[in-house]
Amino acid sequence: MASLFKWLIGLTLALVLLLGAAVVILMTVVDPNDYKPQIVEAAQKQLGRELVIEQDIQLSVFPWLGLDIGGVRLGNAPGFEAEWFAEVERLGVKAKLLPLLSKQIEVDTLILRGLRLNLEKNAQGKTNWEDLAGAADAPATEQEAPAASDSAPALQVQGIQIEDARIVWDDRQAGQQYTLDGVRLVTGSLTPGAEVPIEAAVSFTSEQPAMRLDAKLDATLSSDPELKVFEVAGLVLQLDASGEGLPEGGAELRLETDLVADTAADTLVLKPLAVSGPALSASGQVAVKGLQTDPAATGELRIAETNLKTLAAMFASPIETTDPQALTRAGGELGFSFAKGALRIEPLELRLDDSTLKGHLHLLDSQGPVVRTTLTLDEIDLDRYLPPAAEQADAAPAGEGSSPSKPSTGAADPFAALRTLDLVGEFTINKLKVAKLRMNEVRSKLVARNGVLKVDPMKAGLYQGNLAGRLVLDTAGKRPKLALKESLTEIQIGPLLDDLTGQGRLTGRGEVHVDIRATGLSEPEVRRTLNGSSRFVFRDGAVKGVNIAQLIRDASSRLGLSNEQIEIGTPRQTDFSELGGSMTITNGVIRNDDLQAKSPLLRVSGKGQVDLPKDTIDYRVLTELVGSLQGQGAADSDGLAGVPIPIRVRGPLTDPSFRPDLEGAVKARAQAEIDKQKQKLQEKAQDAVKDKLDGALKGLFN
Numbered sequence: 171m172a173s174l175f176k177w178l179i180g181l182t183l184a185l186v187l188l189l190g191a192a193v194v195i196l197m198t199v200v201d202p203n204d205y206k207p208q209i210v211e212a213a214q215k216q217l218g219r220e221l222v223i224e225q226d227i228q229l230s231v232f233p234w235l236g237l238d239i240g241g242v243r244l245g246n247a248p249g250f251e252a253e254w255f256a257e258v259e260r261l262g263v264k265a266k267l268l269p270l271l272s273k274q275i276e277v278d279t280l281i282l283r284g285l286r287l288n289l290e291k292n293a294q295g296k297t298n299w300e301d302l303a304g305a306a307d308a309p310a311t312e313q314e315a316p317a318a319s320d321s322a323p324a325l326q327v328q329g330i331q332i333e334d335a336r337i338v339w340d341d342r343q344a345g346q347q348y349t350l351d352g353v354r355l356v357t358g359s360l361t362p363g364a365e366v367p368i369e370a371a372v373s374f375t376s377e378q379p380a381m382r383l384d385a386k387l388d389a390t391l392s393s394d395p396e397l398k399v400f401e402v403a404g405l406v407l408q409l410d411a412s413g414e415g416l417p418e419g420g421a422e423l424r425l426e427t428d429l430v431a432d433t434a435a436d437t438l439v440l441k442p443l444a445v446s447g448p449a450l451s452a453s454g455q456v457a458v459k460g461l462q463t464d465p466a467a468t469g470e471l472r473i474a475e476t477n478l479k480t481l482a483a484m485f486a487s488p489i490e491t492t493d494p495q496a497l498t499r500a501g502g503e504l505g506f507s508f509a510k511g512a513l514r515i516e517p518l519e520l521r522l523d524d525s526t527l528k529g530h531l532h533l534l535d536s537q538g539p540v541v542r543t544t545l546t547l548d549e550i551d552l553d554r555y556l557p558p559a560a561e562q563a564d565a566a567p568a569g570e571g572s573s574p575s576k577p578s579t580g581a582a583d584p585f586a587a588l589r590t591l592d593l594v595g596e597f598t599i600n601k602l603k604v605a606k607l608r609m610n611e612v613r614s615k616l617v618a619r620n621g622v623l624k625v626d627p628m629k630a631g632l633y634q635g636n637l638a639g640r641l642v643l644d645t646a647g648k649r650p651k652l653a654l655k656e657s658l659t660e661i662q663i664g665p666l667l668d669d670l671t672g673q674g675r676l677t678g679r680g681e682v683h684v685d686i687r688a689t690g691l692s693e694p695e696v697r698r699t700l701n702g703s704s705r706f707v708f709r710d711g712a713v714k715g716v717n718i719a720q721l722i723r724d725a726s727s728r729l730g731l732s733n734e735q736i737e738i739g740t741p742r743q744t745d746f747s748e749l750g751g752s753m754t755i756t757n758g759v760i761r762n763d764d765l766q767a768k769s770p771l772l773r774v775s776g777k778g779q780v781d782l783p784k785d786t787i788d789y790r791v792l793t794e795l796v797g798s799l800q801g802q803g804a805a806d807s808d809g810l811a812g813v814p815i816p817i818r819v820r821g822p823l824t825d826p827s828f829r830p831d832l833e834g835a836v837k838a839r840a841q842a843e844i845d846k847q848k849q850k851l852q853e854k855a856q857d858a859v860k861d862k863l864d865g866a867l868k869g870l871f872n
Contacts, residue, residue: 202227218301219255220245236264236278247298251340252288255298259284259334277327285335285353293342327360349375357391365403366391381413402429417484423447436461443469449481450474466509475501475521493554499523511535518545525550540592549601584691585645589621606669608632621646628656634679635661651689652696658682663708678711678749686755697758697782707750712743716828745769751776758782762789771795780823787826789819 203226213221224241240260246252262281290298335353339346354371358364368391374383389405405427412420427443441455456469478497482489489497502520506513516530529545599612612630616623626640639656664677686702689695744767751765758781765776778789793815817830 202229217244219247230264233266236262238262246288246290247301249292250290250298252290252298252338254286255288255302257284257286258282275326279329279331280327281331282335283331283333285332285337287335287337288340289338290340291343295343326362329359330355330357332356345378347377349373351375362393362395362397364392379414381411381416384410398432398434400431400433402431405429415485415487417448417486421448421484431461433462436463448484450476464510466507468505468507470503470505472503473501475499490558491554492556492558493551496523496554502527522550523554535592538590538592541595543593543595544597545595546598547600547602550599551603553603553606585621585650588618588623588643588645591618593618593623602630607666608669609637632658633662633666635659635681639684649689650691651687653687654684655686656682656684663711673715675714676708676711676749677714678708678746680706680708680711680749682706694783700755700758700782702755703753704755705750705752707748708746709748711749712745713749714743716742716744744772744774746772746774765791778819785823787819787821787823791817791819793817793830 206223206227210221210223220243222241222243222245223239224243225239228236228238230236230238238260239262240258242256242258242261243254244256246255260281260283262279264278266276266278288298332353332355335350337350337353339348341347351373352371354369356369358367360366368387368389370385370387372385374385375381386408387406390403391400392403393400405425407425409423409425410420411423424446425444427440430439431437436459438458438461439456441457442453443455444453445451451474452471453474454469454471456467458465458467460466478500479489479491480498491497500520500522502518504515504518504520506515508514512535513533514530516532518527518529518531520527525547527545527547530543531545532542534540534542593616595616597612597614597616600610602609602612609630609632614625614628616625618624621644623643623645624640625642628637628639628641630637636659637656638659639654641655642651642653644651644653659681660679661681662677662679663682664674666674667676668674682704683706684702684704686700686704688701689699746767746769749765749767751762753760753762755761760780760782762779763777765774767774767776773794774791776789776791778787780787780789795815815830817828819826819828821827
């Protein structure tokens with residue numbers, strides 16, 4: 171037994187000595203650089219590219235089977251800009267020899283230094299790696315296919331070290347060039363079950379827009395022994411961006427999370443997830459199923475309150491609003507899910523200043539896009555968010571000296587997105603202020619398909635009354651078409667006009683019905699193409715700014731038609747018990763021929779037109795004083811009672827003039843007197859003829 175043991179030891183020692191001698195002889199006799207020309211020739215034949223190996227090939231055999239090579243260059247495809255497709259300053263890889271005999275792969279640190287990779291696409295859309303991909307994708311013959319193994323070999327890598335790599339993407343077809351520079355990846359030992367520290371960095375630059383992005387990543391990677399579950403703990407990604415559209419000092423963004431990927435379950439979880447940046451902070455979590463097959467994600471996101479004005483100013487896009495406090499408080503929470511190309515945001519709650527928006531938003535197809543949504547806003551004052559009054563005044567008016575009928579050439583189509591939009595949305599606003607108008611319980615349903623947007627129904631409560639109607643915007647043709655049918659009922663028109671225009675010239679409670687159509691985009695175009703009809707009636711109100719009875723009294727006194735004081739009612743307004751009429755609109759010219767107003771002092775009728783393209787009015791009002799309210803005890807006070815008096819309203823809509831036509835009134839009264847005298851003369855002649863006839867008859871029979 172002892173002799174057998176000695177024999178085994180001797181045999182082992184002999185084998186070791188023999189192996190050592192073989193390695194020494196191999197390293198002494200065989201120089202891999204002697205075969206470099208053959209290696210280069212074979213590679214060039216396989217790849218169809220020029221291959222250059224400038225440095226000597228370093229080969230090690232025991233205890234590490236290793237290869238160290240440098241100065242490797244692979245030529246570019248013909249017709250492309252860069253001289254070389256790829257360059258490598260140094261590539262080193264080593265594996266322990268003896269563990270390979272027991273299907274264990276122990277690799278030393280993989281080293282890749284000074285990689286230069288030039289990826290290009292020419293103007294015809296061809297890339298400079300297509301020929302390489304074709305060679306790599308060539309099907310292997312049955313003899314070349316590796317034999318199947320019952321079990322995969324165990325793998326252990328001491329680390330990966332990629333330093334000073336540079337990748338350039340030059341897309342001549344799109345006119346874009348991007349560069350990844352300073353690419354760095356350093357890891358610890360990649361051993362199953364062990365915690366592996368990872369450091370990575372890269373600088374990204376682009377020409378259009380001109381910007382630079384520096385990224386740095388730190389994390390700790392671990393896995394189970396079967397390499398099925400991977401955990402990335404303490405992942406910190408820092409981004410520092412600078413360039414066009416970014417703050418002068420750059421913008422920093424930081425992402426922190428813990429990540430778990432299960433390849434067997436095909437899932438990925440990021441929890442917790444925190445993102446912070448310039449004046450912005452958000453947190454949440456994300457879970458993904460079917461990661462490698464059909465990804466479906468769910469998650470939550472919480473946006474901390476932020477100042478949007480501060481954020482915009484940092485990006486050189488300052489925002490000024492009428493209310494300095496507007497856009498200073500924004501935040502919210504939402505839940506989301508993504509599956510089969512559909513994104514659903516539900517529940518959704520966003521807060522802006524004093525307003526809160528709740529509901530859901532479903533983007534069922536981003537290519538369409540197909541949108542389904544229901545949103546409720548508690549209250550909002552949109553006027554707060556308009557530019558300050560000084561900025562609005564600086565805007566050039568679309569009036570004289572401009573040619574608004576001709577849309578600017580080359581301008582972007584404002585309705586391009588609407589033509590592809592498939593939208594069904596229901597919206598509610600409890601309190602709304604817009605263009606100084608105040609509304610409550612605003613409810614509408616929007617449907618957009620094939621470039622046609624319909625708002626139907628459109629309901630709201632305003633100024634103690636109600637609004638109901640529908641709106642259709644058709645952008646399918648070359649010029650947009652607008653159709654509006656609307657009814658205002660039980661409206662207090664005075665406060666409405668006062669808020670809308672600052673001049674509540676008309677007061678009273680009543681209703682307005684409008685059915686109009688227009689073509690075009692600008693206000694002047696709409697004015698010129700406006701067509702349709704309208705009708706209105708108001709009760710127990712007044713027309714402010716003019717007292718028709720006062721005008722008649724003053725003018726009649728100057729003409730000597732009456733020396734008595736005719737009762738005029740309230741100064742600088744004409745009261746009425748009822749005011750109504752209808753309008754037809756043809757190419758922006760509004761025509762009214764049936765205005766009727768009833769007043770304790772007057773009876774008023776009117777006809778005329780308003781020319782919206784010219785912004786003028788030419789209207790004739792026919793007034794008639796009510797005789798029962800003439801001055802007390804005045805013999806001549808009825809001089810104008812019952813006589814129709816025309817009043818001409820002419821001039822610009824913003825400041826028309828009111829002039830009574832008393833000359834016409836005098837002529838009318840004179841004609842009335844003549845007619846009255848004629849009647850008296852006729853009556854006297856008839857009486858005289860009758861008297862003579864009676865006398866003759868009496869003489870005849872006597």
